[in-house]
Amino acid sequence: MLKLTDVVTHYGPMRVLKSVTLEVRTGEIVCLLGGNASGKSTTMKTILGVVRPTAGRVELDGERIDGLPTESIVRRGISLVPEARRIFARMTVWENLAMGAFTRQKAPAGDLADDVERVYTLFPRLGERRTQLGGTLSGGEQQMLAIGRALMARPRLLLMDEPSMGLAPVLVDHVFDIIQAINRAGTTILVVEQNAPVALSVASRGYVLQNGRIVVHDTARTLLATDHIRRAYLGED
Amino acid sequence: MADVLAILPQQLVFGLALGTVYGLVALGYTMVYGILFMINFAHGEIFMIGAYVGWWVLALLLQAQAGALHPAWVLPLMLLPAMLFTGALGVGLERFAYRPLYLRGATRLGPLISAIGASIFLQNAVMLTQGARMKVYMTSLLFPRDWRIQIAGASVSALVIVMVAVAGLMMWGLHLLVQRTTLGRSIRAVAEDREMAAIMGVNVRRVIALTFFMGSALGGAGGVLVGLYYTQIDFFMGYSAGLKAFTAAVLGGIGNIRGAMLGGLILGLVESLAVTFMNPAYKDVVAFVLLILVLVIRPTGLLGESVAARAKV
Numbered sequence: 001m002l003k004l005t006d007v008v009t010h011y012g013p014m015r016v017l018k019s020v021t022l023e024v025r026t027g028e029i030v031c032l033l034g035g036n037a038s039g040k041s042t043t044m045k046t047i048l049g050v051v052r053p054t055a056g057r058v059e060l061d062g063e064r065i066d067g068l069p070t071e072s073i074v075r076r077g078i079s080l081v082p083e084a085r086r087i088f089a090r091m092t093v094w095e096n097l098a099m100g101a102f103t104r105q106k107a108p109a110g111d112l113a114d115d116v117e118r119v120y121t122l123f124p125r126l127g128e129r130r131t132q133l134g135g136t137l138s139g140g141e142q143q144m145l146a147i148g149r150a151l152m153a154r155p156r157l158l159l160m161d162e163p164s165m166g167l168a169p170v171l172v173d174h175v176f177d178i179i180q181a182i183n184r185a186g187t188t189i190l191v192v193e194q195n196a197p198v199a200l201s202v203a204s205r206g207y208v209l210q211n212g213r214i215v216v217h218d219t220a221r222t223l224l225a226t227d228h229i230r231r232a233y234l235g236e237d
Numbered sequence: 238m239a240d241v242l243a244i245l246p247q248q249l250v251f252g253l254a255l256g257t258v259y260g261l262v263a264l265g266y267t268m269v270y271g272i273l274f275m276i277n278f279a280h281g282e283i284f285m286i287g288a289y290v291g292w293w294v295l296a297l298l299l300q301a302q303a304g305a306l307h308p309a310w311v312l313p314l315m316l317l318p319a320m321l322f323t324g325a326l327g328v329g330l331e332r333f334a335y336r337p338l339y340l341r342g343a344t345r346l347g348p349l350i351s352a353i354g355a356s357i358f359l360q361n362a363v364m365l366t367q368g369a370r371m372k373v374y375m376t377s378l379l380f381p382r383d384w385r386i387q388i389a390g391a392s393v394s395a396l397v398i399v400m401v402a403v404a405g406l407m408m409w410g411l412h413l414l415v416q417r418t419t420l421g422r423s424i425r426a427v428a429e430d431r432e433m434a435a436i437m438g439v440n441v442r443r444v445i446a447l448t449f450f451m452g453s454a455l456g457g458a459g460g461v462l463v464g465l466y467y468t469q470i471d472f473f474m475g476y477s478a479g480l481k482a483f484t485a486a487v488l489g490g491i492g493n494i495r496g497a498m499l500g501g502l503i504l505g506l507v508e509s510l511a512v513t514f515m516n517p518a519y520k521d522v523v524a525f526v527l528l529i530l531v532l533v534i535r536p537t538g539l540l541g542e543s544v545a546a547r548a549k550v
Contacts, residue, residue: 048436070435086433088426098419099426103438105419153438 001026001188002047002157007056007066009039009046016042017053018212024157029179029189031199031220034209040192041083043209044161047190048080049073060157075103079155083162083192085146089135093126096134096145100152112152119148122178140171147178151187158182160191164198176202200224241513246391248513249506254397254466256505257404262459262482263489263497264411265327265452271428271492272448274345278352279330280456281479282359283323285472287457288464289363290319292372299375308380312399312465319461320454327453328446330355336442356475363472371471374464400462407455408498414451415494424448428492456482481524488528490541499539503527 002024009017017039024030034040045051047058049070058066065073074080079100087096097116104112120127123144129137134145143163150158160179164172172195180202183189193199200206200220208216208223216223262284269277294315298306334355338347376396384395415421426434427444435441463478464470481504489500504524511523531539 050432050436069440071438071440074436074438080436082433082436086430088429088433090429091422091425095422099422099434099437102419102423149437 001061002190003057003059003062004043004047005057005059007043007046007053007058009042009051009053011042011051016212017046020046020056020209020212020214022207022214022217024188024190026188027183027186028205029183029191029203031196031203031206032190032192032209033194033196033199033206033223034192035194038209039212040209041161042212044080044082044159044192047073047159048078074153077153077156079150079153079158081146081150081158081160081163083165085139085142087134087137087142087145087149089133091134092131093134093137093145094130096149097126097152100149103153115152115154119151122151122181123148139166140168143167143171143175147175147182151182155187158187158189160189162192162194164193164195172198197224243390245513246389248509250388250391250393250397252506252509253502254400254505255508256502257401257408258459258462258466258501259482259485259505260498260501261404261407261462262456262478263485263501264408264494265456266483266486267489267491267494267497268424268448268452270486271494272424272445273335273339273348275335275339275348276352276483277327277330277335277449277452278349278479279334279355279359280327280453281475281482282356282363283327283330283453283475284456284460284463284478284482285470285475286326286359286363287319287323287460288470288474289367289372289460290322290457291315291461291464292374292470294318295375299377311379312403312461315461316403316458319457323457323460324450324454327449327456330453331446331449336445356479360472360475367472369472371469374468374470376465376468379465396465400466403458404462407458411451411455412494420444420447484524484528487538488531490538493538493540493542496538496540503539 004020004022007017007020008015020039020043022030022032032040032043042051046053046066049065049068053066057064060076060078065076088099091099094116097119101107101112101115120130125141126144126148129141134142137145147163163175163179167175176198179189179191191199191203200223203220206218206220206223207214262280265280265283266277269275269280295311298311298314334351335348338351380395380399382394385392415424423434423439423444424447426437426439427441431441434444463474482501485500485504486497487500488504489496489498504527507527508520508524511520515523535541
């Protein structure tokens with residue numbers, strides 16, 4: 001579904017992605033691992049066209065999407081749950097969800113209302129706070145809202161940037177349960193994480209990004225089982 | 238003192254009329270600031286050009302001897318072309334004077350200086366094409382001077398009522414648009430987090446252009462209303478009116494739409510009170526002392542939020 005080939009991305013003169021090649025196939029959960037400043041978020045931003053790659057290609061369903069404006073890339077069925085959530089703090093919970101469905105303005109109003117209800121079923125806390133401003137929610141609730149907002153677009157491919165960051169351990173498990181449930185309902189997922197064990201436990205394959213390059217690529221099971229990989233890249237002693 | 242109190246209701250009516258127009262013009266400053274963090278210093282000139290378009294329409298109607306036209310039709314006929322023209326002018330300014338700068342990562346000062354340049358350019362363009370002498374609104378087509386009612390000791394002309402009603406309706410309409418519609422939500426989303434708005438699928442450039450259109454059209458409408466009220470316009474009128482409206486926007490909390498309306502009303506009322514109780518020469522002194530006092534107590538303006546609160550994730 002999504003394919004990056006030898007992608008190079010610069011921020012000004014700084015080469016952040018040196019060579020990223022990865023593939024996400026339909027129906028998979030793929031996990032992109034790496035430490036701070038390894039280029040994980042830049043990879044997400046490059047896919048979405050927020051930053052432009054200086055070399056290489058990004059393809060969605062075999063069609064090149066690098067060079068397209070962000071709004072036309074997301075219209076092709078990609079949603080993002082961004083790092084640090086970035087919900088609209090001065091909009092209500094409901095308005096945030098409505099923003100998530102921005103690309104579906106031609107959909108019947110009933111469909112949108114059903115989808116909002118589905119998000120409230122998935123995250124009852126959001127349903128209780130639907131008229132509250134996003135900025136007044138707790139960190140965990142904001143994460144739920146960010147996920148709900150991304151689902152409102154009915155994406156085919158969901159990008160998740162560090163969904164576990166800043167969450168209590170019990171919430172982390174909950175979030176990854178939901179990621180699995182979303183995937184089973186038919187959405188392909190690329191998740192960027194620092195918390196490798198949890199991410200690999202739900203993923204089918206994993207890539208390890210270091211200094212802007214993919215250094216390891218294997219099935220999730222192999223990555224979890226291989227001692228030297230765990231030590232070298234997944235931050236375990 | 239009794240004399241002063243006798244004219245107070247009348248002055249309050251003037252203040253209300255002036256205040257709603259200040260508010261209308263202030264919206265243009267505050268909307269553009271909210272979305273781009275720049276002060277569109279050419280907005281006063283957009284207001285002035287709105288007044289000129291209104292004047293032209295009125296002159297054409299007179300030429301066509303549309304004397305039989307009911308006065309109620311004249312104002313919409315003036316407002317519509319003025320708003321379309323100034324709206325388009327605002328979009329053009331954004332496209333050619335500001336966007337090339339902010340897209341290439343100029344500092345915030347870049348578009349600001351460009352706006353001052355645009356302001357000088359527009360003033361001179363109007364002076365050269367329309368002449369430097371003031372033009373007089375031919376109000377004979379409009380509501381007769383003797384159409385007035387008495388409210389609490391104040392004599393209110395039909396024109397003032399229409400002015401306040403038109404400005405109020407436009408503000409109400411804008412408020413509904415911004416709060417209730419998808420377009421309004423996308424404007425708020427771009428104002429809050431431009432990158433996330435794009436990731437939601439919002440065409441950010443289009444939203445910025447639309448914001449300029451709406452803000453400028455409201456400023457142009459303000460120009461027509463002020464032209465009708467004072468009946469005299471000239472190419473320099475945008476300078477002081479723009480400064481007042483900008484003050485109103487800052488007073489209410491720049492970037493906040495309700496703040497602009499509130500700031501305009503307060504400024505208009507305070508000025509009319511100053512004229513009532515003091516030497517009229519101190520009108521501006523009182524207005525700016527109020528601004529300074531408000532900013533000392535609430536640096537973000539009456540309804541403004543601090544930048545830190547904005548940036549909070």
